[in-house]
Amino acid sequence: MSKNRRVVVTGLGVVSPIGSTIEEFWKNLLEGKSGVKRLTCFDPTHFTSKIAAEVRNFDPSHYLSPKDMKRMDRFVQFAVVSSKMAVIDSGLDLDREDRTRIGVLIGSGIGGLHTVEAEHKQYIALGPEKGPDRISPFLIPMLIVNMAAGQVSITLGLKGPNSAIATACASANHAIGDAFRIIQRGEADMAVTGGSEAAITHMGFGGFCALKALSTSYNDRPEKACRPFDKNRDGFIMGEGAGVVILEEAKHAVKRGARVYCELVGYGMSGDAYHMTAPDPEGDGGMRCMAASLKDAGIKPKEIDYINAHGTSTLYNDKIETLAIKKVFGDYAKKVAISSTKSVTGHLLGAAGGVELIATALCMKEGIIPPTINYEIPDPDCDLDYVPNKPREAKVNVAMSNALGFGGHNATLVVKKFL
Numbered sequence: 249m250s251k252n253r254r255v256v257v258t259g260l261g262v263v264s265p266i267g268s269t270i271e272e273f274w275k276n277l278l279e280g281k282s283g284v285k286r287l288t289c290f291d292p293t294h295f296t297s298k299i300a301a302e303v304r305n306f307d308p309s310h311y312l313s314p315k316d317m318k319r320m321d322r323f324v325q326f327a328v329v330s331s332k333m334a335v336i337d338s339g340l341d342l343d344r345e346d347r348t349r350i351g352v353l354i355g356s357g358i359g360g361l362h363t364v365e366a367e368h369k370q371y372i373a374l375g376p377e378k379g380p381d382r383i384s385p386f387l388i389p390m391l392i393v394n395m396a397a398g399q400v401s402i403t404l405g406l407k408g409p410n411s412a413i414a415t416a417c418a419s420a421n422h423a424i425g426d427a428f429r430i431i432q433r434g435e436a437d438m439a440v441t442g443g444s445e446a447a448i449t450h451m452g453f454g455g456f457c458a459l460k461a462l463s464t465s466y467n468d469r470p471e472k473a474c475r476p477f478d479k480n481r482d483g484f485i486m487g488e489g490a491g492v493v494i495l496e497e498a499k500h501a502v503k504r505g506a507r508v509y510c511e512l513v514g515y516g517m518s519g520d521a522y523h524m525t526a527p528d529p530e531g532d533g534g535m536r537c538m539a540a541s542l543k544d545a546g547i548k549p550k551e552i553d554y555i556n557a558h559g560t561s562t563l564y565n566d567k568i569e570t571l572a573i574k575k576v577f578g579d580y581a582k583k584v585a586i587s588s589t590k591s592v593t594g595h596l597l598g599a600a601g602g603v604e605l606i607a608t609a610l611c612m613k614e615g616i617i618p619p620t621i622n623y624e625i626p627d628p629d630c631d632l633d634y635v636p637n638k639p640r641e642a643k644v645n646v647a648m649s650n651a652l653g654f655g656g657h658n659a660t661l662v663v664k665k666f667l
């Protein structure tokens with residue numbers, strides 16, 4: 249594989265529970281303003297968890313026509329809107345570019361669950377005699393996971409490599425990593441890439457409740473519920489949104505005078521081969537994934553200034569991710585700054601990695617590390633520097649972002665300042 253083509257991040261687009269502009273997202277992240285609240289999209293009274301990180305007041309009409317909105321599931325709308333934001337932020341004039349050289353790779357862990365439930369509800373209401381005739385012809389093309397990438401490609405007229413990744417909570421990192429490889433190999437010059445998710449529905453939310461994966465102890469204090477690495481954590485907070493970045497071959501970016509947030513230099517992935525939902529108790533998958541990303545980047549562990557952790561606020565993830573970091577970084581693990589931005593945004597599932605790479609890029613650009621909020625009582629199993637409760641000014645030259653998904657899917661990205 250040729251690796252002489254460098255790849256940089258030149259555009260950011262976000263739809264999130266703490267803001268759907270980069271400015272609002274970053275401000276709320278640094279202030280630790282939690283996006284977790286009591287559910288509003290349906291009555292959560294009979295669910296064990298009653299809180300989530302919803303995208304509120306989302307208005308896609310500034311970016312999409314009424315006709316297009318009707319034909320896109322919520323997760324697709326998130327993807328298209330954040331992709332258009334990223335293109336605008338990048339300063340790209342697509343009419344002046346070779347659209348066959350721009351790829352689209354966008355992941356999603358679950359896909360169009362809103363569409364599935366709405367159509368099934370109507371089918372059941374009408375019964376088996378009338379129901380089949382009322383199934384929307386858009387049911388399938390609205391629900392399938394690949395339609396986020398498909399609709400972004402169609403909307404922006406991008407004809408390069410087009411793919412969709414579905415690796416649960418690692419989907420966005422895998423999509424970005426694969427786009428990175430495609431540009432390195434010379435198969436494209438740019439890519440619109442990241443993740444999108446909108447699965448806060450009766451069945452989606454209820455399924456995670458049934459798994460006993462969600463927080464239930466803070467229903468009366470939603471903003472305190474997501475507390476990665478804290479001893480009193482009791483489950484993750486389901487979120488939704490999208491995070492999309494523009495990756496670009498470095499010489500192309502420099503030639504057009506683009507603003508560069510950072511350079512993507514490493515990508516590692518691994519499989520736990522252990523359990524459907526639980527991480528390997530020895531942290532083997534996460535450890536090998538991080539190590540692979542460092543090797544790919546040609547970066548030594550002691551060169552990492554910041555780790556954006558997967559940090560879900562579940563008992564096992566935070567403990568095992570901490571163990572994996574210790575195995576990779578050795579004594580230096582105690583010195584590297586680590587934070588979980590999920591403490592503020594909630595867990596955006598297949599979109600998490602995209603949103604967290606954006607946070608990492610902004611951290612590097614602005615010289616401020618976002619905090620892990622709600623870190624109040626240390627856990628002996630989680631004894632590293634998690635940048636508790638307040639942002640920290642720091643020079644961040646090299647950073648890492650982890651994503652660890654159900655099924656044992658792991659993906660790590662390494663970025664550094666572009667020089």
